[in-house]
C-alpha cells in the first residue's frame with residue numbers, strides 16, 4: 001500500500017535531458033542562418049535567368065533587324081539580276097529608301113563580277129580594297145549562292161566596328177556580281193536595344209577574337225557578376241553578343257532577412273540562457289523545498305502529538321500518523337470527512353456537537369479534554385488544542401488541532417487518587433486504633449469497677465440471704481445486679497474485641513475462597529436469623545476465583561452486614577423477612593462481589609449521607625462502628641463497599657474483592 005505520508009522522489013537529473021533541446025536549438029539556428037544564404041542564392045539564380053532571357057530577346061531583335069535588311073537586299077538583288085535592271089535614278093531612290101529604313105546601314109554597293117562598283121550609296125569603298133574576311137565572305141557567297149557575312153572588323157574604332165554582307169547575283173545562271181551591304185554594329189546596338197535594357201546591362205558585340213566591336217552601356221560598366229554571351233547566328237560570321245549586368249551580387253548583411261535572423265538568433269540564445277538560469281534556480285528551489293518537505297514529514301511522522309487540519313466547513317484536510325494511531329483509523333478514511341467522525345464516542349456526542357458548532361461559528365474552544373473511541377470500542381482520553389490555520393497570503397483557511405493522548409496521565413491520576421484513598425484509609429484506621437485504645441483504656445477501669453461493685457453487691461445480697469425468694473425486692477435487685485454485671489462484662493468484651501481488631505494493623509493475607517468464608521459463618525448467621533424469624537438464602541455463582549484476603553476480617557464484615565440486615569427487617573411481616581447472601585464474579589473487572597440483601601426498612605437519604613461515619617447509628621443501642629470498620633477492612637483489601645436500594649424494598653450492601661492472579665477455583 002502506498003504510504004500517504006511519503007513524498008514522490010524526483011526523476012534524477014541527467015545530462016541527456018539537456019542534449020535534445022540543445023541539439024534542437026542548434027539545428028534551429030543553423031536553419032535560420034542557412035535560410036538567407038539560400039534566399040541570396042535563389043535571388044542570384046533568378047537574376048542570372050532573367051539576364052539570359054533578356055539577352056536572348058536582344059539577340060532575336062538584332063537578328064530580326066538584319067534578316068529584314070537581308071530580305072530587302074534579296075529583293076533588290078533579284079531586280080538587279082533581271083534583264084532590265086532599274087534605271088540609275090530609280091536604283092538610287094530605292095537605296096535611299098533602304099538607308100532610311102535601316103540606320104545601321106553604312107553602305108550598299110552593287111559590284112560587278114570583277115568587284116567593280118556599279119552603284120554605291122553610303123561611304124566609299126576603302127581604297128585598300130575589302131578586308132580579307134570580307135573577300136572570303138564574297139567568295140563563299142558566290143560558291144554557296146547564298147548571302148554571307150564577313151567577320152566583324154574595325155574593333156576599337158571610334159565609330160564602331162563593321163560587318164559586311166555579300167549577296168551573290170546571278171543572271172541566267174551566270175555569276176553577275178554581288179550586292180555588298182556594310183553594317184555599323186554600334187548603330188545596330190544603339191537602334192535596336194531598348195533603353196531600359198541598356199540601363200541595366202552593359203552590351204557588347206565581340207568579334208572572332210573576343211574584341212569589342214560595338215558597345216552600349218547606359219548604366220555604366222557591368223559588374224561581371226551576371227554575364228551571358230551568345231553567338232549572333234549570322235551565316236559566315238562569328239559575332240557574339242555579350243551582356244554584363246550592372247547589378248552586383250545580392251549582399252548578405254544589409255539584407256533585412258539576415259538582420260532579423262541574426263537578431264532572432266541572438267534573442268533566442270539570450271532567452272535560452274535566461275531560461276536555463278531560471279530552470280536551474282527553479283530546480284535548486286525545488287530541491288530545497290523537497291528537503292524541507294522531507295524534514296517536515298519526518299518530523300510529523302515522528303511526532304507523538306496527533307495533528308489534524310480542518311477547513312472552514314469542518315472537513316478534515318490533513319492528519320498525521322500519530323493522530324491515526326490515537327483514533328485507530330487510517331488517514332485515507334479520515335481525509336475529506338465531515339462530522340460526525342467515526343472516532344466520536346456515543347456518550348460524549350453532545351459535547352462534540354457543541355464544540356463543532358463553535359468551530360463553524362469561528363470561535364472554537366481552544367483547549368479541552370475529551371475522549372475518542374477506537375474501532376474496537378476502547379476509549380482514549382485526549383487533550384485537544386485548537387488554533388487558526390492561516391495560508392501564505394494571511395487568509396484564514398481552517399483550523400489546526402493538536403491532540404495529546406493523555407491515557408498515561410489519567411492512569412497516573414487514578415493511581416494517585418487510589419494512593420490518596422489508601423492513605424486516608426490508613427489514617428482512618430490509625431484514628432480508629434487510637435480511639436479504640438483510648439476507649440479500651442478509659443472504659444476498662446470504670447467497667448472493671450462496675451463489675452467489681454455489682455459482684456460485691458451480689459456477694460452482700462448472697463451473704464444476707466436476700467433474693468432467695470422470688471418476687472421480693474431483694475430478688476429483683478439481685479437480678480438487676482446480675483444483668484448489670486453481665487452487661488459490664490459484655491461492654492468490656494466489645495471494647496477488647498474492637499481494640500483487638502484495629503490493633504491488627506497488618507492483615508494476614510492468604511488465598512481465600514469466598515464460598516468457604518460464607519460457609520464458615522453460615523451457621524452463626526442462620527442462628528441469628530432464625531431468632532428473628534428471618535429466612536437465609538445463600539446464592540454463590542459457580543467457578544468463583546480465589547481472592548487474597550484476611551479470612552477473619554472477611555467473616556467479621558459479613559457478620560456485621562448480616563446482623564444489620566436482620567435488624568433492619570425487625571419491623572416487617574415475618575413472611576417477607578428474607579436475608580440473601582450472593583456472590584458473583586465480574587470477569588471484566590477481575591473481581592468477586594458479595595452482596596448482602598434484605599427487605600428491611602431501607603436507608604433514607606439523610607442516613608445514607610452519614611452511614612459510614614464512625615459512631616453514627618440510628619439504633620438505641622447501636623455503637624455505630626460496624627459499617628465504618630467494614631469499609632475500612634474492605635478498602636484494606638483494595639475493594640469497595642457500597643450500598644444501594646433493593647428494588648423490592650430494603651437495602652443491598654455489596655463489597656468487592658480483587659481476584660487473586662491466575663488462581664481460579666476449580
Ligand code: ADP
Nearest residue numbers: 564565568602617618619622623624625626627
Ligand atoms: P449500628 O449497627 O451499631 O447502628 P452500623 O455502623 O453497623 O452501626 O450502622 C449504622 C447505621 O446504618 C445503622 O444504625 C442503621 O441505621 C443503618 N443501617 C445499617 N445497615 C442497614 C440495613 N441493612 N438496612 C437499613 N439501615 C441500615
